[in-house]
Amino acid sequence: VVLAVRRAGICNTDLEIARGYMGFQGVLGHELVAQVVEGPAGSAPPADWAGRRVTPEINCACRGCPACTQGRGNHCPTRTVLGILGRDGGLAERVAVPLSTLHAVPDSLDDDQAVFIEPLAAALHAFDDVDLTRKDRVLLLGDGKLGLLIGLALAARRGQLGQALAVGRHPDKLAILAAAGLEVALETDFDERGSFDLVIEATGSPQGLTTALEAVRPQGTLVLKSTYAGAADVDLAPVVINEVRVVGSRCGDFPRAIAALENGHIDPRPLISERFSLNEAERAFARAAEPGVIKVLVDATGTEP
Amino acid sequence: VVLAVRRAGICNTDLEIARGYMGFQGVLGHELVAQVVEGPAGSAPPADWAGRRVTPEINCACRGCPACTQGRGNHCPTRTVLGILGRDGGLAERVAVPLSTLHAVPDSLDDDQAVFIEPLAAALHAFDDVDLTRKDRVLLLGDGKLGLLIGLALAARRGQLGQALAVGRHPDKLAILAAAGLEVALETDFDERGSFDLVIEATGSPQGLTTALEAVRPQGTLVLKSTYAGAADVDLAPVVINEVRVVGSRCGDFPRAIAALENGHIDPRPLISERFSLNEAERAFARAAEPGVIKVLVDATGTEP
Numbered sequence: 279v280v281l282a283v284r285r286a287g288i289c290n291t292d293l294e295i296a297r298g299y300m301g302f303q304g305v306l307g308h309e310l311v312a313q314v315v316e317g318p319a320g321s322a323p324p325a326d327w328a329g330r331r332v333t334p335e336i337n338c339a340c341r342g343c344p345a346c347t348q349g350r351g352n353h354c355p356t357r358t359v360l361g362i363l364g365r366d367g368g369l370a371e372r373v374a375v376p377l378s379t380l381h382a383v384p385d386s387l388d389d390d391q392a393v394f395i396e397p398l399a400a401a402l403h404a405f406d407d408v409d410l411t412r413k414d415r416v417l418l419l420g421d422g423k424l425g426l427l428i429g430l431a432l433a434a435r436r437g438q439l440g441q442a443l444a445v446g447r448h449p450d451k452l453a454i455l456a457a458a459g460l461e462v463a464l465e466t467d468f469d470e471r472g473s474f475d476l477v478i479e480a481t482g483s484p485q486g487l488t489t490a491l492e493a494v495r496p497q498g499t500l501v502l503k504s505t506y507a508g509a510a511d512v513d514l515a516p517v518v519i520n521e522v523r524v525v526g527s528r529c530g531d532f533p534r535a536i537a538a539l540e541n542g543h544i545d546p547r548p549l550i551s552e553r554f555s556l557n558e559a560e561r562a563f564a565r566a567a568e569p570g571v572i573k574v575l576v577d578a579t580g581t582e583p
Numbered sequence: 584v585v586l587a588v589r590r591a592g593i594c595n596t597d598l599e600i601a602r603g604y605m606g607f608q609g610v611l612g613h614e615l616v617a618q619v620v621e622g623p624a625g626s627a628p629p630a631d632w633a634g635r636r637v638t639p640e641i642n643c644a645c646r647g648c649p650a651c652t653q654g655r656g657n658h659c660p661t662r663t664v665l666g667i668l669g670r671d672g673g674l675a676e677r678v679a680v681p682l683s684t685l686h687a688v689p690d691s692l693d694d695d696q697a698v699f700i701e702p703l704a705a706a707l708h709a710f711d712d713v714d715l716t717r718k719d720r721v722l723l724l725g726d727g728k729l730g731l732l733i734g735l736a737l738a739a740r741r742g743q744l745g746q747a748l749a750v751g752r753h754p755d756k757l758a759i760l761a762a763a764g765l766e767v768a769l770e771t772d773f774d775e776r777g778s779f780d781l782v783i784e785a786t787g788s789p790q791g792l793t794t795a796l797e798a799v800r801p802q803g804t805l806v807l808k809s810t811y812a813g814a815a816d817v818d819l820a821p822v823v824i825n826e827v828r829v830v831g832s833r834c835g836d837f838p839r840a841i842a843a844l845e846n847g848h849i850d851p852r853p854l855i856s857e858r859f860s861l862n863e864a865e866r867a868f869a870r871a872a873e874p875g876v877i878k879v880l881v882d883a884t885g886t887e888p
Contacts, residue, residue: 345800345801350801350802353800353801353802353825353826355777407828472660487819495650495658496650496655496657496658497655497658502819502822502823503823504823505820505823505824511816512817512819514792514807514817515810516831517807517829517831518807518808518809518810518831518832518833519810519831519833520658520831521658521830521831521832521833522831523712523828523829523830523831524822524828524829524830524831525826525828525829526821526822526823526824526825526826526827526828526829527823527826528823528824528826
C-alpha cells in the first residue's frame with residue numbers, strides 16, 4: 279500500500295546512517311504516522327484501510343523462512359528495513375510499505391503522539407527478557423533521544439521497583455525524567471559500582487558500556503540499546519568474572535507502545551524540540567544533530583508536489 | 584583446616600596470572616585434590632574430616648554480606664580466591680582453606696579424576712542459565728584446556744540436542760571430542776553464520792568472540808568462558824542488531840561435577856598430557872604453556888620438606 283506521510287521523527291540511527299552507518303542509500307525515515315491512500319500499482323487500497331491513519335512496522339520480513347516461521351520476523355535474514363536497509367523510508371510525501379506492516383493509530387492519539395510509536399516500542403523492549411522484582415535497582419545510562427524514551431518507560435513502572443535512577447549529561451533533559459518520577463544524576467557525579475540489578479545502556483558511546491559494566495552487580499543484567507558504528511575498545515573480562523548477562527535489544531512490539539500512549543502511562547510529547555516542513559528536511563537533520571536537541575519532527579502534510 | 588596436597592592441575596588462568604593477570608603474588612594452584620591433616624593453629628582437624636580426601640571450592644566468601652546472604656557467595660566483594668586473589672593456592676605441600684569450602688572426594692574417584700572437579704564444575708556451568716531444547720544447535724569454539732572439558736560436558740548431553748559441533752585449531756585435541764561423540768571441525772574450515780542457538784566461546788582470544796557473534800543466530804545465546812587480560816577490540820553492534828544474549832560464566836557447582844565423574848558421564852583423564860613432581864613445578868608451568876599440551880598435573884605427594 280502507498281501511504282501519504284503526515285509526520286516523521288528523526289532518530290540517532292538516521293543521523294548515523296547519514297554519516298555512513300549501514301551503507302544505506304535511499305530515503306531515510308522510519309518513525310512516522312501516515313494515511314493509507316493507494317493500493318499496489320495505483321489500485322484502490324483495501325477498503326478496511328482506506329484513508330486510515332497508520333504507523334508501519336519497520337522490518338519487512340519474507341514471512342516464509344525459518345526465522346519468520348519461528349516468530350522472529352524482525353530478524354528475517356532477507357528482510358528490508360524501512361529507511362535503513364533496502365527500502366525507502368518515510369521522510370517523503372509518500373512511501374510504499376507491505377500491508378502486513380500496518381498498525382492503525384487510534385483516534386485518541388494525535389500525530390505528535392503517534393509518531394513516537396516506533397521508538398517507544400523499541401524503548402519498552404528494553405524491559406523484555408528481564409525479570410524485575412520489587413526490590414530491584416535499575417540504572418539507565420544516557421539521556422539522548424532513545425534514552426529519554428526508555429526513561430519515560432522506566433518511570434511508568436517506578437512503583438514496582440526498589441530504585442530507578444537515570445544518569446546523563448544534560449540537566450535540562452534529566453529534568454524531564456525527574457518530572458516523570460525518576461531519580462536523576464549527572465554522569466560526573468555518578469560512581470556507584472557493582473550494585474544495580476539491571477543497567478540499561480543507551481548512551482550511544484563505548485564509554486557507556488564500560489560504565490555499565492562497572493555499575494551492574496555480579497550476575498546482574500545489562501541491556502544494550504546502543505549500536506556503535508565500528509569496533510569498541512572495551513574490556514569484557516568483567517562480563518565473565520562477574521557473570522553478567524548482556525542482552526542486546528532493538529525493535530519492539532507496536533501494539534504495546536500504542537496501548538501505553540492510549541492509556542496515558544507514557545506521554546513523549548515533552549521530548550519534541552522542534553518542527554520542520556519536509557522542504558526543510560536538511561535543516562531538520564542539522565538541527566537534530568546539535569547537542570541539547572531531542573526529538574525533531576518533520577511535517578509532510580501540505581508538501582505534496 | 585590445613586590440607587596435604589596430593590595432586591594439582593595447571594589451567595590457563597594460572598598461566599595468565601604468571602604473566603601478570605590479576606596482579607596476584609603468592610602460591611598459585613586452585614585445581615587440587617588433597618587430604619585433611621590439621622585444624623587451625625596446629626590443632627587436630629574436625630573428626631569427621633580428619634584424613635579425608637577433599638577438593639576445596641576456590642571462592643572463600645565472607646558469608647555475611649548481601650551477595651553472600653542472597654546466594655551469590657562466588658561474587659562476595661571481599662572474597663579471597665584460592666591461588667588467584669588474596670589467598671595462597673595449592674601448588675605446595677600444604678595449603679590452608681576454610682572448612683566450609685571442602686567437598687569430600689568419593690572413594691570411587693581416583694586422584695586423576697578428582698583433580699578435575701574444579702575445572703569440570705566451571706565447564707558444566709556453561710550450560711546453566713541456558714534453556715536447551717531437543718532441536719537446538721550448539722557450537723563450542725576453542726579446544727584448549729577448558730574448551731575440551733566443556734566439549735566433554737557437551738558430548739554428555741549430545742543426545743538431547745539437534746547438533747553439537749566443536750571448532751578448534753588442533754586435530755589431535757578435536758579427536759578427543761570426536762571420540763566422545765561430538766561433530767568437530769577445524770577453525771579454518773568453519774564459516775557458518777547466524778545459525779547456532781547456543782555458542783560457547785572458550786578460545787581465550789578476542790577473535791573467538793567475533794567468530795562467536797557471527798555464528799550465533801539472532802536472539803540466540805552466547806556464553807563467554809574466556810577472560811582476556813586487557814581490552815578487546817570487538818565490534819559489539821551485532822549484539823544489539825541481532826539481539827543476542829551474552830552470558831558470562833565462571834565458576835560452577837562442585838557436587839554436580841563430582842556426580843558427573845562418579846556416574847561416568849564424563850571422563851576427563853584423556854586430557855592429561857604430562858605429570859611433574861612439585862619440585863619440577865617451574866618446568867610444569869613451561870610445559871603447560873606449550874602449544875598442543877592439554878592438562879599438566881603436579882604431584883605433591885612424597886615431596887614433604
